[in-house]
Structure formats: C-alpha cells, structure tokens
Amino acid sequence: MLKIVCSVAAVVVAAIALVISPARADEFTKEDLKKWDAAFQTVAKEGEKLFHSALGKNSVSCDMCHPHASNNHPETYPKFQKQLGKVVGLREMINWCIQNPLEGVPLALDDPRMYALEAYIYWERRGVKLAPGKH
Amino acid sequence: MTNGINRRTFLKGAGVLAASAALPVGLVEIAFGKGNESFTFAYISDSHITQINDTQFVRNFDRGLQKAVLEVNFMDPQPDFVIFGGDLAQLGKKAEIDHGLAMMKDLTVPVTWVIGEHDYYLDLGKYWQEKVSPLYYSFDHKGVHFVVLNSILTHDDWTHKRWPTPEERMRQMARLDNPEGSPFMVKDEQIAWLKGDLAKVKKDTPLVVLSHSPLYKVFKEWNFWTDDAEKVQALLKPFKKVQVLHGHVHQVLYNRIGNISFNAFMATAWPWPYPVSYSQLKNKVPDMTVFMNRADPFKERDGTGWGKIDLAAGPKVVHHYELWENSPRTVENNPKGNPADTKYQDPKMRIPSQEHY
Ligand SMILES: [Fe+2]
Numbered sequence: 001m002l003k004i005v006c007s008v009a010a011v012v013v014a015a016i017a018l019v020i021s022p023a024r025a026d027e028f029t030k031e032d033l034k035k036w037d038a039a040f041q042t043v044a045k046e047g048e049k050l051f052h053s054a055l056g057k058n059s060v061s062c063d064m065c066h067p068h069a070s071n072n073h074p075e076t077y078p079k080f081q082k083q084l085g086k087v088v089g090l091r092e093m094i095n096w097c098i099q100n101p102l103e104g105v106p107l108a109l110d111d112p113r114m115y116a117l118e119a120y121i122y123w124e125r126r127g128v129k130l131a132p133g134k135h
Numbered sequence: 136m137t138n139g140i141n142r143r144t145f146l147k148g149a150g151v152l153a154a155s156a157a158l159p160v161g162l163v164e165i166a167f168g169k170g171n172e173s174f175t176f177a178y179i180s181d182s183h184i185t186q187i188n189d190t191q192f193v194r195n196f197d198r199g200l201q202k203a204v205l206e207v208n209f210m211d212p213q214p215d216f217v218i219f220g221g222d223l224a225q226l227g228k229k230a231e232i233d234h235g236l237a238m239m240k241d242l243t244v245p246v247t248w249v250i251g252e253h254d255y256y257l258d259l260g261k262y263w264q265e266k267v268s269p270l271y272y273s274f275d276h277k278g279v280h281f282v283v284l285n286s287i288l289t290h291d292d293w294t295h296k297r298w299p300t301p302e303e304r305m306r307q308m309a310r311l312d313n314p315e316g317s318p319f320m321v322k323d324e325q326i327a328w329l330k331g332d333l334a335k336v337k338k339d340t341p342l343v344v345l346s347h348s349p350l351y352k353v354f355k356e357w358n359f360w361t362d363d364a365e366k367v368q369a370l371l372k373p374f375k376k377v378q379v380l381h382g383h384v385h386q387v388l389y390n391r392i393g394n395i396s397f398n399a400f401m402a403t404a405w406p407w408p409y410p411v412s413y414s415q416l417k418n419k420v421p422d423m424t425v426f427m428n429r430a431d432p433f434k435e436r437d438g439t440g441w442g443k444i445d446l447a448a449g450p451k452v453v454h455h456y457e458l459w460e461n462s463p464r465t466v467e468n469n470p471k472g473n474p475a476d477t478k479y480q481d482p483k484m485r486i487p488s489q490e491h492y
C-alpha cells in the first residue's frame with residue numbers, strides 16, 4: 001500500500017516538474033548551439049594562452065616541449081603512468097609538468113585553469129580515436 | 136653528470152676508433168674527405184639559455200649545455216672543432232648569450248658558430264656579430280669546404296614593421312607554433328654571396344653546409360622549413376658530395392634529396408616532437424628517418440644530447456648521435472647513398488620504447 005502511495009507521489013512530482021520546466025529537451029535552437037560552442041572555444045582559447053605562458057617560476061611554458069599541444073596523447077588517459085606507478089588522468093600529468101619542468105605549484109584538479117588547459121589540449125587532438133590505457 | 140656516463144662516452148669513442156681501424160681498405164678509399172685526411176668534429180646545438188631574472192637562469196638548460204661541453208672535452212682523440220648549431224639563447228638577450236659563451240669557453244677545441252632565430256630577433260644579430268661570429272662565412276678544412284649560412288631570415292615587413300618593440304618581435308619568433316609567425320629564408324643577398332663563394336670551389340670538393348633550419352621543407356607551421364631552400368639546393372647540385380647539418384628541430388632527423396644528405400641533431404635543452412604527432416595538419420617528415428624515442432619527461436635529459444661526425448670512418452659520413460638516457464644512434468649512408476640508421480633502420484629491429492606514448 002505504502003509502495004503504491006509512494007509511486008503515485010513520484011508520478012505527480014514528475015508531472016509537476018514537467019509542467020514547470022522551461023523547455024522541452026528538444027527545444028534548443030541553432031543559436032543555442034552556437035552559444036555553447038562559443039563558450040567552449042572561449043575556455044579553449046584561455047587554455048591556449050595559459051599553455052603558452054609561464055605557469056611556474058622559471059619562465060618555461062608548456063608549448064616549449066608541446067607545440068600545438070602535440071605529443072600529449074590525451075586520448076590515452078586515464079592510463080597506467082609507469083613513472084608514477086598507478087593509473088592517473090591527464091590532469092595529474094599537467095600538474096606534474098607544472099611542478100617539474102616549470103618549477104611551479106600544482107593546480108587544484110577542479111581549478112578553472114585546469115579545465116582550460118584540458119580544453120585546449122583535447123581540442124588540438126580532436127578526431128583522434130580514443131585509446132584509454134594505451135602506451 | 137655521473138662518472139659512469141663520461142666513461143661510457145669515452146669508451147664508446149674508443150670503440151668507434153677500433154671499428155674504423157678494422158674497416159676494409161676499399162671503404163676508406165671512398166671516404167668523404169680527400170685522400171687520407173680523415174677527421175672528426177662534434178656538434179652541439181640549441182642550448183636555449185634562459186634568463187629568469189638578473190642572476191638566475193633556467194637550471195635544466197644550463198645543465199644540458201654543461202654536460203655536452205664536458206663530454207666533448209672527454210672525447211679521445213679530440214675532435215678538430217665543434218659546430219654550434221644555433222639557438223644559444225632563448226630570447227636573444229646579451230645576458231643569455233654571455234652566459235652561454237661562458238659555458239662554451241670551457242671547450243678545449245675551437246667552435247664554428249651558426250646563428251639561430253632565438254639569437255637573432257632581438258637585435259637582428261648585432262650582439263652576435265660583436266661577441267660570437269659573423270652571420271655567414273666559409274672556410275676550408277682538410278680538403279672539405281665548409282659553408283655557414285644564416286637561414287633564419289624572414290620577410291622585411293615582418294622583421295621591421297610588424298612589431299612595436301624588438302622584445303615583442305623576439306617573443307613572437309620564439310613561439311614555435313605561432314600563427315603570427317613568418318617562414319625562414321636565406322634570402323637573395325646571401326644566395327648571391329653563396330653563388331660567388333662556391334664558384335671558387337672545384338665540383339669534386341666535398342661540401343659541408345651548416346644552417347640552423349633544415350635547407351628543405353618539413354613542416355611550415357613550426358618553421359621546420361626554409362622557404363627558399365630550393366634556390367640553395369640548386370647551387371649545391373653540381374657538387375659531388377654535399378652534407379647539410381642543421382639544428383632547430385631538436386631531434387634526430389635525416390633526409391636525402393639528390394646529391395644532398397641532410398642530418399639534424401638534438402638540442403641540449405629539450406626535445407621537440409615530430410610534426411606527425413600534431414594530428415590536425417599535414418607534414419613532410421622524411422620517411423627514411425627512424426624517429427628517436429618519445430622522451431620520458433621524468434628523465435630530464437632524455438631526448439637531448441649532442442653529435443659527432445666522422446668524415447672518414449665509412450663510405451661517406453658517419454653521424455653518431457650521443458642521445459642521453461638512451462642507447463646512442465649511428466646514421467651513415469647505405470650502399471644506395473641514403474642515410475640509414477645502422478641498427479634500427481629495419482622496422483623489425485625496433486623496440487617498444489620507439490613506439491611508446
Ligand atoms: Fe632551438
């Protein structure tokens with residue numbers, strides 16, 4: 001009995017949610033798509049800027065070893081990083097580079113700058129087949 | 136910089152000597168140099184000495200240059216000279232050039248200097264010419280004619296009109312993947328000089344041409360490229376034996392176009408990826424090059440190093456790549472005349488670390 005009451009309540013709640021939701025799932029336009037893409041590109045552009053600037057203390061920048069963000073292989077992460085002895089994501093490697101060749105302080109894993117760097121690195125690798133774990 | 140590494144370099148040098156002594160006489164007869172004048176020189180390039188503030192320089196890059204200098208000094212027998220392939224400095228500053236020169240002064244043999252874009256675009260070679268060397272010149276050594284070119288010039292508008300300050304111009308040229316960049320060129324004035332210089336040289340005299348950028352076209356977007364390379368190649372074409380040696384690409388790279396062999400060497404500062412690793416653009420990386428391993432970033436000197444060139448140990452020229460933290464590589468001309476790795480040219484001989492990400 002209680003079960004039935006609960007599920008009825010759930011259906012009612014869902015119906016109300018549907019009625020007050022501002023738009024249906026298919027109600028977005030080409031303009032919206034443009035806007036969302038522009039939002040991504042803004043972050044990726046910010047990433048490109050960070051990638052080409054001194055993120056550490058010694059004026060060295062990421063692009064000096066990775067022109068066009070090449071030779072990062074983001075499609076292989078997460079993977080077993082043999083030098084760290086465990087499975088890590090691309091963010092751990094970005095931080096490793098900031099700490100070592102760039103002699104800087106690592107970013108928080110949810111730092112907006114981390115998302116920007118990631119956006120730029122993935123953008124420059126677009127179209128390449130995913131290969132998680134590959135060495 | 137352990138004693139182990141120095142000893143290994145020394146012993147390897149001794150091994151090469153023993154091997155060349157054991158070569159059949161027939162091979163020695165067609166040596167690159169004339170007659171019995173065999174000789175060896177070393178190649179150090181792309182140290183990118185970087186000033187952080189008044190007294191501080193990037194430690195990693197200082198260490199690379201110091202290590203190369205130390206190992207060349209350990210060569211036994213000593214090379215006739217060292218070629219420096221350009222990009223001594225990072226942003227062309229006097230302090231960077233001075234600091235690099237102070238380290239290079241420890242070499243026990245003379246240096247032949249080639250200018251790179253990182254040495255040039257702050258003051259357009261003014262300090263370099265005062266303190267280091269002319270920008271282009273030629274000389275003869277034991278029957279071989281050497282030509283040094285300044286291959287990193289570009290359009291006058293870009294150099295003189297585009298940027299508000301010399302510092303900004305230098306900063307822009309220092310970015311390898313710069314969409315606002317400009318292609319390298321030798322330019323007509325220097326090409327006319329080269330034509331005059333070569334007119335005095337017999338066509339059977341072996342030529343060694345030294346430039347910073349490759350005198351052929353690999354990948355324009357990173358300036359692994361000389362825009363007027365074909366004009367230079369045309370002047371080299373009538374000569375029987377031509378070897379071009381260059382820096383800039385920070386990697387093992389070799390090619391052959393007609394009578395001209397091209398070999399590039401590693402940087403002492405850091406390695407660059409092959410343009411094939413940028414998936415968004417086409418490249419013309421020569422098929423015959425067996426890539427060096429992707430560097431392990433946790434080993435600071437991996438993928439960097441220096442080179443040694445023997446102009447008599449084999450049928451033509453033998454290039455020894457002293458690839459730090461890796462097995463050394465040797466590239467020499469195969470019977471067809473193409474440069475080939477003596478160990479890894481056959482794909483079956485490759486090891487997993489050569490494919491490794
Ligand atoms: Fe360089």
Ligand SMILES: [Fe+2]
Nearest residue numbers: 222251252383
């Ligand atoms: Fe360069």
